[in-house]
Amino acid sequence: MTNPLLFQTWALKGVAARNRIVVSPMCQYKSVDGSPTDWHLVNLGRYAIGGAGVVFYEETAVEARGRKTPHCAGLFDDAQVPLYRRIAGFLKSLGSVPAMQLGHSGSRGSEMGPMQGRASLEQDGGEAWQAISASDIPVRAGAPAPRAMTRSEIRDVVDAFASATRRSREAGFEIMEIHGAHGYLIHQFLSPVVNRRTDAYGGSLSNRMRFALEVTEAVRAEWPDDKPLFYRASCVDGKGGIWNLDDTVALAREVARLGVDLFDCSSGGITGTSDMPLVARVPGYHLPFGRRIKEETGLPTMAPGMITEPLQAERALQDGAIDLVGMARQLMMHADWPVHAAEVLQMADPLEWLPEDFAFRLRGRKDQREMAFNRDPQPVSTWSAPEMAASGPARAGHR
Numbered sequence: 001m002t003n004p005l006l007f008q009t010w011a012l013k014g015v016a017a018r019n020r021i022v023v024s025p026m027c028q029y030k031s032v033d034g035s036p037t038d039w040h041l042v043n044l045g046r047y048a049i050g051g052a053g054v055v056f057y058e059e060t061a062v063e064a065r066g067r068k069t070p071h072c073a074g075l076f077d078d079a080q081v082p083l084y085r086r087i088a089g090f091l092k093s094l095g096s097v098p099a100m101q102l103g104h105s106g107s108r109g110s111e112m113g114p115m116q117g118r119a120s121l122e123q124d125g126g127e128a129w130q131a132i133s134a135s136d137i138p139v140r141a142g143a144p145a146p147r148a149m150t151r152s153e154i155r156d157v158v159d160a161f162a163s164a165t166r167r168s169r170e171a172g173f174e175i176m177e178i179h180g181a182h183g184y185l186i187h188q189f190l191s192p193v194v195n196r197r198t199d200a201y202g203g204s205l206s207n208r209m210r211f212a213l214e215v216t217e218a219v220r221a222e223w224p225d226d227k228p229l230f231y232r233a234s235c236v237d238g239k240g241g242i243w244n245l246d247d248t249v250a251l252a253r254e255v256a257r258l259g260v261d262l263f264d265c266s267s268g269g270i271t272g273t274s275d276m277p278l279v280a281r282v283p284g285y286h287l288p289f290g291r292r293i294k295e296e297t298g299l300p301t302m303a304p305g306m307i308t309e310p311l312q313a314e315r316a317l318q319d320g321a322i323d324l325v326g327m328a329r330q331l332m333m334h335a336d337w338p339v340h341a342a343e344v345l346q347m348a349d350p351l352e353w354l355p356e357d358f359a360f361r362l363r364g365r366k367d368q369r370e371m372a373f374n375r376d377p378q379p380v381s382t383w384s385a386p387e388m389a390a391s392g393p394a395r396a397g398h399r
């Protein structure tokens, strides 16, 4: 019997993942000067221990002012490389493919985190910085205005993407994703809501795409040919279709031409006439975007958004809407979801997704429990300690 698609190896270029479960990037607001801490090692490590095929590091800024908050991740200094290498190496040693997502917050920099309502840093005193964007349009009414980027600043940020890509490669990451979604800098250039430039980077769709494509070209040039490059976009944004799926198809075609290997579908993020919950939050709410992009461009896709159930994930793969199952919140709650999914999908040995020493112990426990229940089907919890001790062979004891 062939394995469910969810548990078949996924290979692209020179990289192979043990299954199709991808931990989608999740900002932690726990970096120190942009660098990873023990938190990152433990948090990402638990997904790798839990059996995920690919584990993404959170959105990581290519320059210090491209962080959202002072506690966001960044990879803007060569001295940070060994700290990231520790994370990538650890994930790899646990059997997962380590993946990096690079981005720039643009006008959404110099903020506090989501639990502080993303208030501008001025209110926090001391740490604020001047944010930059395509134009000087603030994130929300009353927020400090960003400074519109000059042409040479655009060049500098494109170069910063290239340098951070080189550092990611040196740190041992194997998949790269450009974060072009959720209202951050790349998206700010794409969106006519906040891009009011009158030069070659504003106005027509092709002009608004220029920055995204220059970043893609620069990243691809630094990212090895044998390693996959993903691009994450907000496929729709702005009420009234101000950025719509046709625009995204056009963008996807262009990034594919520049060497992007997979399109990661999300939505929303630019303030003003649009917001994040633009797409109704029903199970699998981004899957239709994955399907359309794939049909029209031939690019493999991923489309995280309330994929929580094993059969739902398997069906989405079999239907062909997506090639990888990106998940965030369900894995945050249940880091060993792959084992649960393997049980539901009736894999012969669901425990194989755990590290071998965990699997060994748990297989042993399974045998003990089966033997105990076969002997006496009353709930084990009602047994006394001597009954427990007598219930199995010598190997039932602790070692």
Ligand SMILES: Cc1cc2nc3c(=O)[nH]c(=O)nc-3n(C[C@H](O)[C@H](O)[C@H](O)COP(=O)(O)O)c2cc1C
Residues within 6 Å of the ligand: 024, 025, 026, 027, 028, 058, 059, 101, 179, 181, 182, 232, 266, 304, 305, 306, 307, 326, 327, 328, 329, 330
């Ligand atoms: C805590 C948290 C942090 C997130 N941080 C990022 C991020 O750094 N980059 C990104 O592209 N998306 C980010 N997202 C969005 C997720 O990657 C994912 O696309 C979204 O949560 C939908 O998937 P889900 O329904 O499985 O959670 C974040 C989501 C959560 C819950």
